[in-house]
Amino acid sequence: MSLSVKVDFDMFYRDTSRRLLRYAYGLTGDPAEAQDLVQEAYARAWQRWRRVSGYEDPEAWLRLVVNRLSTDRWRRLFVRRDHATAQPPGPTVPPPSEDVVLLVQAMRTLPAAHRRALALHYLLDRSIAEIAVETGASAGTVKSWLSRGRAGLAAALHREEIPEGARRGR
Amino acid sequence: MAADLDDIFTAMGRQADVLPLAGPDAARRIGRRRNRNAVIAAAATVLIVVAGAGAGVAWRHDPSPEPILPANTIRGIAPIGSPLRLHGPADETMLSMIAINDDRVSVASGGFENDPLEVIGVDARSGAKVWDAGRLNAIEMNGPVAVPGGMVLYDGPDLSVRDPETGAELWKTVDPANGDVVVGDGVLVRVNVGGLSEGFALRTGKKLWSVPASGDDRPRHSIGFLENTTRRSLHFSDDRFAQLTLGGTVLVRDIHTGKILKSVATTVRPKLMTGFSVSGDLALIKDTVGYLDKPSRLVAADVSTGKVRDLYSIRTGLMRDAAPCGTGRICVASTEGYTRDGGLNPETVKVIDTTTGRILWTAQFGDALLSASSRAGRVLVTSASGSASLYDVDGRVIAQGGDTFGHIGQGWIDDANVLLQTPTAKGYDITTISAVDGRRTTLGTLSAVNAECTWTSEILACRDGAELKLWRFER
Numbered sequence: 001m002s003l004s005v006k007v008d009f010d011m012f013y014r015d016t017s018r019r020l021l022r023y024a025y026g027l028t029g030d031p032a033e034a035q036d037l038v039q040e041a042y043a044r045a046w047q048r049w050r051r052v053s054g055y056e057d058p059e060a061w062l063r064l065v066v067n068r069l070s071t072d073r074w075r076r077l078f079v080r081r082d083h084a085t086a087q088p089p090g091p092t093v094p095p096p097s098e099d100v101v102l103l104v105q106a107m108r109t110l111p112a113a114h115r116r117a118l119a120l121h122y123l124l125d126r127s128i129a130e131i132a133v134e135t136g137a138s139a140g141t142v143k144s145w146l147s148r149g150r151a152g153l154a155a156a157l158h159r160e161e162i163p164e165g166a167r168r169g170r
Numbered sequence: 171m172a173a174d175l176d177d178i179f180t181a182m183g184r185q186a187d188v189l190p191l192a193g194p195d196a197a198r199r200i201g202r203r204r205n206r207n208a209v210i211a212a213a214a215t216v217l218i219v220v221a222g223a224g225a226g227v228a229w230r231h232d233p234s235p236e237p238i239l240p241a242n243t244i245r246g247i248a249p250i251g252s253p254l255r256l257h258g259p260a261d262e263t264m265l266s267m268i269a270i271n272d273d274r275v276s277v278a279s280g281g282f283e284n285d286p287l288e289v290i291g292v293d294a295r296s297g298a299k300v301w302d303a304g305r306l307n308a309i310e311m312n313g314p315v316a317v318p319g320g321m322v323l324y325d326g327p328d329l330s331v332r333d334p335e336t337g338a339e340l341w342k343t344v345d346p347a348n349g350d351v352v353v354g355d356g357v358l359v360r361v362n363v364g365g366l367s368e369g370f371a372l373r374t375g376k377k378l379w380s381v382p383a384s385g386d387d388r389p390r391h392s393i394g395f396l397e398n399t400t401r402r403s404l405h406f407s408d409d410r411f412a413q414l415t416l417g418g419t420v421l422v423r424d425i426h427t428g429k430i431l432k433s434v435a436t437t438v439r440p441k442l443m444t445g446f447s448v449s450g451d452l453a454l455i456k457d458t459v460g461y462l463d464k465p466s467r468l469v470a471a472d473v474s475t476g477k478v479r480d481l482y483s484i485r486t487g488l489m490r491d492a493a494p495c496g497t498g499r500i501c502v503a504s505t506e507g508y509t510r511d512g513g514l515n516p517e518t519v520k521v522i523d524t525t526t527g528r529i530l531w532t533a534q535f536g537d538a539l540l541s542a543s544s545r546a547g548r549v550l551v552t553s554a555s556g557s558a559s560l561y562d563v564d565g566r567v568i569a570q571g572g573d574t575f576g577h578i579g580q581g582w583i584d585d586a587n588v589l590l591q592t593p594t595a596k597g598y599d600i601t602t603i604s605a606v607d608g609r610r611t612t613l614g615t616l617s618a619v620n621a622e623c624t625w626t627s628e629i630l631a632c633r634d635g636a637e638l639k640l641w642r643f644e645r
Contacts (some may be wrong), residue, residue, distance in 0.1 A: 037192060068497070
């Protein structure tokens with residue numbers, strides 16, 4: 001592909017990769033797995049960049065790829081193998097706080113749909129309407145996912161209920 | 171834990187923000203390497219295969235494609251090149267199969283009466299014929315089939331792998347009659363009816379491994395892990411494949427070595443009509459004896475944890491089939507119990523959460539179900555009379571119709587669009603339905619004598635009478 005296409009892709013990567021990594025981390029709770037999924041999503045985007053770049057929201061396409069890969073454990077293992085040979089080991093990062101560790105553990109107990117809705121809502125600041133568009137579900141379903149997701153987190157975190165005030169007012 | 175949920179998620183986001191990323195170069199490198207080796211698999215032809223001895227539903231599972239955003243509703247088609255005259259009778263029903271590998275369309279066509287099919291290749295960018303592989307030795311219903319990395323052609327007892335770019339035969343082997351063929355990750359696995367399993371390099375035919383049948387507990391069904399599978403007699407997979415043995419054991423094998431990665435014992439004793447499919451980590455076994463007054467069950471064997479459970483069961487009636495229906499969901503088609511006058515109750519499709527076993531939603535039909543497929547959680551169901559229904563992830567109807575919605579073929583173009591071939595007084599209308607809002611767009615009308623289409627997310631290839639016509643979807 002031409003230099004301008006590469007520049008275009010690189011700029012897109014620069015603008016979006018951090019957000020995608022947040023999302024992947026929210027879904028998986030595993031730093032290495034999140035890194036692999038993000039790399040895999042961009043590799044797939046590059047394979048068909050001409051088409052993906054023409055979408056109204058290419059970043060949403062990447063999130064869909066990450067979402068699908070994150071729910072397929074076997075495919076994730078395949079991705080991990082592919083990327084382990086493609087990347088040098090990264091620098092060490094500070095360990096997560098105790099709260100984050102607990103949240104990661106709690107998120108892992110939730111169904112994929114709830115996890116996805118919570119990650120979009122809390123980590124990417126997406127409204128209920130935006131999540132509904134992205135997931136193809138109704139706004140009522142998204143509300144239910146978020147509500148049940150919060151309840152699930154509360155249960156997993158041994159709290160009776162996470163207060164409604166924890167939800168962002170939108 | 172002192173902080174509220176907002177604060178903890180904020181901390182999680184910050185944690186993610188400090189994780190290192192390799193940069194765009196690494197992604198481009200991986201993508202480039204894939205592009206060199208991979209050929210995008212084509213969509214299946216719309217031929218409906220009714221399995222076994224009239225066992226019932228033929229579930230079409232479309233490939234697990236890259237997601238296409240809903241904004242890409244198809245609004246029309248643009249012709250590619252000029253129509254191409256195909257081999258075969260012009261004014262009577264002819265046989266044809268079409269496969270698409272990226273920019274190459276392979277077509278086998280001919281008459282039914284002692285007229286072996288001619289196989290040609292067409293450039294999907296220009297519509298021009300680019301190769302002619304001659305005639306098959308036999309009238310064949312199974313080929314060509316596009317697979318990632320090649321094109322498989324059945325010709326009587328032979329199965330050959332060809333290069334779709336040139337039509338050249340790469341290698342040839344024996345088609346395992348009543349056996350299974352699985353293609354995945356550059357490997358073709360052939361399992362014959364005796365249970366002998368063999369792996370071959372797809373492009374060269376080099377034998378990679380061979381596993382003899384193990385006594386009486388030989389593989390009865392072999393299938394791929396991609397939920398697209400069974401394109402005619404071919405299954406598609408990733409770097410593994412699954413087998414169900416006569417003793418009821420589910421085996422997951424490495425497709426490159428044939429070695430067993432996982433073995434899960436079940437109480438099923440598979441027969442010809444036992445259904446076997448895979449959804450994520452679940453091997454799904456439809457265990458039925460085929461009698462309406464006997465129970466049937468759907469057994470789920472988790473190949474990750476080794477746990478086995480009955481996911482769904484019926485006491486009387488007919489469990490037509492069960493198949494993956496989106497992430498963590500399966501569709502079960504069945505008619506259960508009897509009416510007061512002794513007839514069968516109406517047919518239903520139930521969408522079941524594979525984690526909890528809970529029935530998420532149920533749809534009822536007036537006649538026998540024919541096919542079902544799912545993309546992005548939405549479910550397309552067709553019945554034998556020609557009606558079709560499209561449901562959203564929560565079971566609400568997006569589009570539905572009776573016989574006039576009927577079809578000779580239907581399927582997903584991408585996550586956002588469904589294609590239907592609808593009979594009319596003049597021929598067959600080609601119509602797309604937006605899976606987002608149910609909006610219909612008529613693309614054109616094909617011959618009433620011969621009309622059959624194959625498509626990818628980009629290209630539509632149809633036999634229209636004795637001609638092959640190509641179009642590009644416009645969004």
